[in-house]
Amino acid sequence: xxxxxxxxxxxxxxxxxxxxxxxxxxxxxxxxxxxxxxxxxxxxxxxxxxxxxxxxxxxxxxxxxxxxxxxxxxxxxxxxxxxxxxxxxxxxxxxxxxxxxxxxxxxxxxxxxxxxxxxxxxxxxxxxxxxxxxxxxxxxxxxxxxxxxxxxxxxxxxxxxxxxxxxxxxxxxxxxxxxxxxxxxxxxxxxxxxxxxxxxxxxxxxxxxxxxxxxxxxxxxxxxxxxxxxxxxxxxxxxxxxxxxxxxxxxxxxxxxxxxxxxxxxxxxxxxxxxxxxxxxxxxxxxxxxxxxxxxxxxxxxxx
Numbered sequence: 001x002x003x004x005x006x007x008x009x010x011x012x013x014x015x016x017x018x019x020x021x022x023x024x025x026x027x028x029x030x031x032x033x034x035x036x037x038x039x040x041x042x043x044x045x046x047x048x049x050x051x052x053x054x055x056x057x058x059x060x061x062x063x064x065x066x067x068x069x070x071x072x073x074x075x076x077x078x079x080x081x082x083x084x085x086x087x088x089x090x091x092x093x094x095x096x097x098x099x100x101x102x103x104x105x106x107x108x109x110x111x112x113x114x115x116x117x118x119x120x121x122x123x124x125x126x127x128x129x130x131x132x133x134x135x136x137x138x139x140x141x142x143x144x145x146x147x148x149x150x151x152x153x154x155x156x157x158x159x160x161x162x163x164x165x166x167x168x169x170x171x172x173x174x175x176x177x178x179x180x181x182x183x184x185x186x187x188x189x190x191x192x193x194x195x196x197x198x199x200x201x202x203x204x205x206x207x208x209x210x211x212x213x214x215x216x217x218x219x220x221x222x223x224x225x226x227x228x229x230x231x232x233x234x235x236x237x238x239x240x241x242x243x244x245x246x247x248x249x250x251x252x253x254x255x256x257x258x259x260x261x262x263x264x265x266x267x268x269x270x271x272x273x274x275x276x277x278x279x280x281x282x283x284x285x286x287x288x289x290x291x292x293x294x295x296x297x298x299x300x301x302x303x304x
Contacts, residue, residue: 007146008118009091011162013129018122020093022164025112032220091145093164095129095155098138104154107176108167115155115162130157195252202259 005021036045049058065082066074093115117126133140133155140155144164152167226233 005118006113007091007144009093009144011093011095011115011126011129013095013140016125016129017092018125018129019118020115020122020126021118022113022115025114025163032217032224093142093144093153093155095140095142097141098133098136099141100137101139101154101156104139104167107173109154110166110168113153113164113166114158115164130160130162133157192249192252195249195256199252199256199259202256202262 003023005023007022009020010017011020037043038045049063050056051058064079065077067077068074117123134157142153142155142164144151144153146166152169154165154167156163156165223233
């Protein structure tokens with residue numbers, strides 16, 4: 001089944017436009033999720049909104065938004081009033097400018113979407129925009145309305161399509177100076193830096209997302225399977241690791257020696273053998289993904 005688009009509209013560059021569709025680049029639907037249930041009856045709980053003073057249940061038609069201007073003092077805002085100030089969606093990704101990708105600080109990056117042409121007629125225009133960006137090694141900045149809110153998006157060529165990344169506004173990004181300015185300038189010896197650099201060299205490799213598994217997800221899946229099967233739960237014994245370093249130079253030397261021993265024992269390019277616990281957890285994850293272990297899948301909201 002073809003993936004469902006979150007948004008459909010037009011990609012526009014000056015007078016050139018083509019119909020496109022946006023698809024979420026990531027998904028959380030495979031994660032194990034839980035409901036709150038009654039411990040005694042095992043039945044699912046329902047949430048209710050109650051008045052904070054009277055304790056009375058407030059029905060949906062009587063609930064509105066409010067902005068707190070002082071403790072307990074709110075400015076009420078109706079849904080119709082919010083609709084009046086929303087920017088009308090033109091369903092157009094209008095590219096306003098182009099910038100070198102390295103000029104965009106990664107801290108501004110938010111959600112990613114794949115952008116693909118939405119019909120045969122617009123494929124040529126889409127390809128022209130994509131390849132012109134690739135030829136100039138530039139990324140596009142555009143505006144689009146998603147989920148009732150105008151967003152700035154960064155457009156980059158990716159294979160035969162484009163990837164659109166929504167950007168946070170400046171007021172949403174905290175200044176790093178707040179956190180980093182008080183860090184002192186520590187004098188470091190060349191020997192220490194060389195040792196740390198050698199440790200990095202021993203751990204150097206290529207990024208392969210397939211090598212990273214969600215160990216917590218695997219453990220939760222195994223927990224659920226064990227409970228369903230009535231098997232006793234195996235407690236994982238994790239030793240607390242101290243972060244105290246008595247002698248930094250000694251720690252660096254011992255770390256380097258340890259990494260060299262590991263490198264010699266394990267040929268380059270081969271993954272370390274999985275422990276018995278990991279081997280047991282992997283099938284559980286596959287079963288969860290295949291639908292044998294029921295998880296909650298929430299339908300994606302449609303943008304626009």
